Amino acid sequence: MESFGGRLHRAVAERGPLCVGIDPHPGLLARWGLSDDVNGLERFSRIVVEALGERVAVVKPQSAFFERFGSRGVSVLESTIRQLRNSGSLVLLDVKRGDIGSTVAAYASAYLDPSSPLYVDALTASPYLGVGSLAPMFELAATHGGGVFVLALTSNPEGAAVQRARTADGRTVAQTVIDEIAQLNRGAEPLGSFGLVVGATIGDTGHDLSAVHGPLLAPGLGAQGATAADLRTVFGSSLPSVLPSYSREVLHAGPDVAALRAAADRVLTECRATLGGA
Numbered sequence: 360m361e362s363f364g365g366r367l368h369r370a371v372a373e374r375g376p377l378c379v380g381i382d383p384h385p386g387l388l389a390r391w392g393l394s395d396d397v398n399g400l401e402r403f404s405r406i407v408v409e410a411l412g413e414r415v416a417v418v419k420p421q422s423a424f425f426e427r428f429g430s431r432g433v434s435v436l437e438s439t440i441r442q443l444r445n446s447g448s449l450v451l452l453d454v455k456r457g458d459i460g461s462t463v464a465a466y467a468s469a470y471l472d473p474s475s476p477l478y479v480d481a482l483t484a485s486p487y488l489g490v491g492s493l494a495p496m497f498e499l500a501a502t503h504g505g506g507v508f509v510l511a512l513t514s515n516p517e518g519a520a521v522q523r524a525r526t527a528d529g530r531t532v533a534q535t536v537i538d539e540i541a542q543l544n545r546g547a548e549p550l551g552s553f554g555l556v557v558g559a560t561i562g563d564t565g566h567d568l569s570a571v572h573g574p575l576l577a578p579g580l581g582a583q584g585a586t587a588a589d590l591r592t593v594f595g596s597s598l599p600s601v602l603p604s605y606s607r608e609v610l611h612a613g614p615d616v617a618a619l620r621a622a623a624d625r626v627l628t629e630c631r632a633t634l635g636g637a
C-alpha cells in the first residue's frame with residue numbers, strides 16, 4: 360500500500376503544487392445564484408468537483424460549511440468526497456479535529472478507516488490537547504495510507520498568542536509541534552505522511568521547518584491577503600515541501616466551470632513562479 364506522502368508526492372508531480380478548498384460561504388452561494396440551503400450546497404460542490412476534480416492535486420472541503428446544514432449537509436459532504444475520490448484528486452478534509460486520545464481514536468475511524476462514509480485521504484488536526492493525543496490518528500493513517508495535517512502556525516492573527524508562546528525549554532509551542540511531526544516522518548520516502556499547517560500570511564517567524572520532511576499546507580493565500588511571492592519569506596529553504604491552498608480566490612470565479620479552471624490555472628502558475636525554482 361502506498362503511503363499518503365508517496366501519493367501526494369506523485370499527485371503534485373503530475374498535477375502541480377495546488378490545493379483548492381471547497382468553502383461554500385453563504386456569500387459565495389448567493390454570488391453563484393444558488394440558494395443558501397442543501398440544494399445550493401449540493402450544486403456548488405458538484406460544480407467544483409466537475410471543474411477541478413480531474414485537474415487539481417488536492418481538494419480540501421471545509422467541513423464547517425457542510426455541517427451547518429446538519430445531517431443533510433454531512434450527506435452532501437459524503438457524496439462530494441466520493442465524487443472527488445472518483446475524479447482522481449486527493450481529498451483533504453479540513454475539520455481540525457483533536458481531543459483526548461480515546462476520542463481521537465473515534466475521529467480516526469470516522470475519517471481514516473476505508474469503511475467509513477467520511478473516509479478521506481487526509482484530514483486537518485488540532486494539537487492543543489498535546490500532539491501525543493493525536494497518536495490514534497497517526498497510527499490509523501499509517502495503517503491505511505492516510506495523512507494528517509497538524510496545525511502549527513495558523514494564518515489567522517489570533518493564533519500567534521498561543522502558537523508563539525514559549526515553553527519551559529525555550530522553544531515556541533509551534534516549534535514543539537513541528538519537532539514532533541518531524542520525528543514521525545523520519546525515514547519516510549519520498550515524503551512523510553504527516554504534514555503541518557503553516558499560514559502564508561505569517562511572515563518570517565524564525566521557526567525551523569527544515570527537518571519536517573512532510574507536506575506544509577499553506578492557507579491564507581488570496582482572500583486573506585497573502586500572495587504566492589510571500590511563500591518565499593515564510594518557508595525559505597522548505598519551499599519544495601509547500602502545498603499552497605486557495606479557497607475563495609478560486610471560488611470567486613464560479614459558477615462557470617471554465618472560469619473556475621482558469622482561476623486555478625492562474626494561481627498554480629503564480630505558485631510555480633515561486634516554488635518552481637525552489
Ligand SMILES: O=c1ccn([C@@H]2O[C@H](COP(=O)(O)O)[C@@H](O)[C@H]2O)c(=O)[nH]1
Binds near residue numbers: 514608
Ligand atoms: O491556518 C489556517 C488553517 C485553515 N484555514 C482554512 O483554509 C481555508 C482558507 O480559505 P480562503 O478562502 O482561501 O481564505 C478555510 O477553509 C480556512 O478554514 C485557514 O484559512 N488558515
